[in-house]
Amino acid sequence: MCIQYYFNLNSLTLMIYGAKLTLQVWDADHISADDFLGSFSEELTRFPRGAKSMERCDLITPDMPTVNLFKQKRIKGWWPFLQENRTMMAV
Secondary structure, three states: OEEEEOOOOOOOEEEEOOOEEEEEEEOOOOOOOOOEEEEEEEEHHHEEOOEOOHHHOOOOOOOOOEEOOOOOOOOOOEOEEEOOOOOEEEO
């Protein structure tokens, strides 16, 4: 996304924002209110590769290989979500 701002008549400021994907996981209880379980937020130009199976799904580290989703249109895999009490679940 590219936005142009004119602060005065002689200068033009161009700000470029990266595209970011944010996913949230909520439970869907019929009896009690929905509870927030976790979230995941990543830039689409540096999206981490997903694990091939749920057993191999681990926390995302900075040295993990990434994919540009604007160049590669499809991706599948398992990505971790962290709950507030720091227990991990794969989605």
